[in-house]
Amino acid sequence: MRHFADLINALETTNKTNAKIDAIIDYLERAPDEDKVWFIALFTGKRPKRNVNTNYMKEWALEITQLPYWLFQESYSSVGDLGETLSLILPPPEEKIERSLSEWMNDIVSLKSKTDTEKKEFVLQSWNGLDYTERLIFNKLIGGSFRIGVSDKTLINALTKFSGQESSALMHSLMGKWLPDEVSFKELIDAENVNPDNSKPYPFCLAYPLEKEPEELGNPDEWLVEYKWDGIRGQIIRRNDEVFIWSRGEELVTEQFPEIAEVVKAMKGNFVLDGEILAVKEGKVLNFNELQKRLNRKTLTKKMLSEIPIEVFVYDLLELEDNDLREKPISARRALLEELLLNENPERITISRSLDFEKWEELDVLRENSRDINSEGLMLKQKNSPYHSGRKKGDWWKWKINPLTIDAVLIYAQKGSGRRSAYYTDYTFAVKNGDTLVTIAKAYSGLTDKEIMEVSRFVTKNAIEKFGPVRTVKAELVFEIAFEGIGFSNRHKSGVALRFPRIVRWRKDKTVDEIDDLEEIKKLIQ
Numbered sequence: 001m002r003h004f005a006d007l008i009n010a011l012e013t014t015n016k017t018n019a020k021i022d023a024i025i026d027y028l029e030r031a032p033d034e035d036k037v038w039f040i041a042l043f044t045g046k047r048p049k050r051n052v053n054t055n056y057m058k059e060w061a062l063e064i065t066q067l068p069y070w071l072f073q074e075s076y077s078s079v080g081d082l083g084e085t086l087s088l089i090l091p092p093p094e095e096k097i098e099r100s101l102s103e104w105m106n107d108i109v110s111l112k113s114k115t116d117t118e119k120k121e122f123v124l125q126s127w128n129g130l131d132y133t134e135r136l137i138f139n140k141l142i143g144g145s146f147r148i149g150v151s152d153k154t155l156i157n158a159l160t161k162f163s164g165q166e167s168s169a170l171m172h173s174l175m176g177k178w179l180p181d182e183v184s185f186k187e188l189i190d191a192e193n194v195n196p197d198n199s200k201p202y203p204f205c206l207a208y209p210l211e212k213e214p215e216e217l218g219n220p221d222e223w224l225v226e227y228k229w230d231g232i233r234g235q236i237i238r239r240n241d242e243v244f245i246w247s248r249g250e251e252l253v254t255e256q257f258p259e260i261a262e263v264v265k266a267m268k269g270n271f272v273l274d275g276e277i278l279a280v281k282e283g284k285v286l287n288f289n290e291l292q293k294r295l296n297r298k299t300l301t302k303k304m305l306s307e308i309p310i311e312v313f314v315y316d317l318l319e320l321e322d323n324d325l326r327e328k329p330i331s332a333r334r335a336l337l338e339e340l341l342l343n344e345n346p347e348r349i350t351i352s353r354s355l356d357f358e359k360w361e362e363l364d365v366l367r368e369n370s371r372d373i374n375s376e377g378l379m380l381k382q383k384n385s386p387y388h389s390g391r392k393k394g395d396w397w398k399w400k401i402n403p404l405t406i407d408a409v410l411i412y413a414q415k416g417s418g419r420r421s422a423y424y425t426d427y428t429f430a431v432k433n434g435d436t437l438v439t440i441a442k443a444y445s446g447l448t449d450k451e452i453m454e455v456s457r458f459v460t461k462n463a464i465e466k467f468g469p470v471r472t473v474k475a476e477l478v479f480e481i482a483f484e485g486i487g488f489s490n491r492h493k494s495g496v497a498l499r500f501p502r503i504v505r506w507r508k509d510k511t512v513d514e515i516d517d518l519e520e521i522k523k524l525i526q
Helices: 002-012 017-030 033-043 054-065 069-079 082-089 101-113 116-127 132-142 152-163 167-174 185-189 258-266 288-292 302-307 330-344 361-373 449-462 518-522
Strands: 223-229 232-239 242-247 271-281 310-320 349-351 375-382 396-400 404-415 424-433 436-443 463-467 470-473 478-483 485-488 496-499 502-506
Touching: 002 017, 002 033, 002 132, 017 033, 017 152, 033 101, 033 152, 033 185, 054 069, 054 082, 054 116, 069 082, 082 132, 101 116, 101 132, 116 132, 152 167, 167 185, 223 330, 223 361, 223 396, 232 258, 232 310, 242 258, 258 310, 258 349, 271 288, 288 485, 288 496, 310 330, 330 349, 361 375, 404 436, 404 449, 424 449, 424 478, 424 518, 436 478, 436 496, 436 518, 449 463, 449 470, 478 496, 496 518
Parallel strands: 310 349
Antiparallel strands: 223 375, 232 242, 232 271, 271 310, 375 396, 404 424, 404 470, 404 478, 424 436, 463 470, 478 502, 485 496
8 A cells, every 4th residue: 555655645746747647657667466457447437436434434533533523523624525634633553554555455345245343343453554645545445535636648648658558559448347356457458458348438539629710720621510419428339249338437328228229239230339329309309407317227117218218319430340440530430330320220320410511600500509409519520530539639629509697696605625625615506486596506616716715705704504514695696607508307496407507707796686587597498
């Protein structure tokens, strides 16, 4: 654990990419292969689920330290992170435990089958043998909250430099479903093992937001333009009569879309499609909120399958009959895709329509009207572009429609975590509903540090009620809230859910009487 703790310290004390890459390489040169596998797993989000209740951890720490509960709560409020608070209040270790990262991880994973008494014994013994940094890492690992500020790109660059393999091959190898105790480090980074199973997806090619005029992109004839859909980006894989559907978040979602899996299963050959999974009924793309009802369910009823039918709008072909097509230009890949779908003519799978235009200004109207068909805007792809791993500026652009906005009043506030733990940064907003107010959204971003401090002072002076960490405040501060979409929702008091709400600006020029009305907001729903 010592080497891993040194790595975490090195990464947390620099914001320079090259320094982070050097720190990772230094760790890889010293760590045994079993630790390297766990390092990659933890840094790519494959951490174990929480096997110890954090409330128990808090109780055990209070037993050891004999701190009064109020003092612990004040300390926690000041630090803003439970794992760090526990690490700080515990006494120094009485003896040092020297064990590798993989040994620690195997024990942590095995806690799942242990009793609460056995878990307590393990945690207390571990605390007594680890220093501050090691305890902090340990607490986050058993509490299921381990995260590190290293981008996937930085990790891949470090692994590329260390192993000598191609970055795209490494990205492909690390994707998909693999378990640290079932794969070796050599298997993970060896180019010969890049595609060891039928299910493995490719790294997704991503687009940058278009923040300039489209005319600056050059000749319109060199660009392919499609609608940008608000669904679930997915890769649909058919290899050797097996079908797999992967989300962009690297989740295997085949069972959540059985009708798509069935259609693909009935097709011929081997291929990998890239497209948008959407709820489509009677030819109309439904709001994302409808699609969301299909997600993360253990069972899908016949009623749900009927009420929220699924289609895939496919826009790329990455592999055909075991041939990797990603280096071909998108114009060639699309021609092969059209041929594949024309020959198969599968239900529920259609090619994303290419939009005809001669001049850039023609796209302005298409973009502005895209919300009418539940589209987010337009995708602009250079016709000669390959399918990159990740983002590459210049080839793919997303030109989204301007967000919807409403004016709402702040009614609840809660302190943040980490460096913002001393300030109220988590806000709940409300709009008018007749003569009352009804909550409509939560937002955590959009204000400057100066504005956050000003809002925090207001909350402190104008708090009406206290519910744990949440403060009810006088309904006075009005903010403009932007969001990407809106839909009906039975899970929200207002009856609507906003997609990606965030604060645009503090409307100091407006009073609570001028905020928006719920009934008018509902009219925004298509």
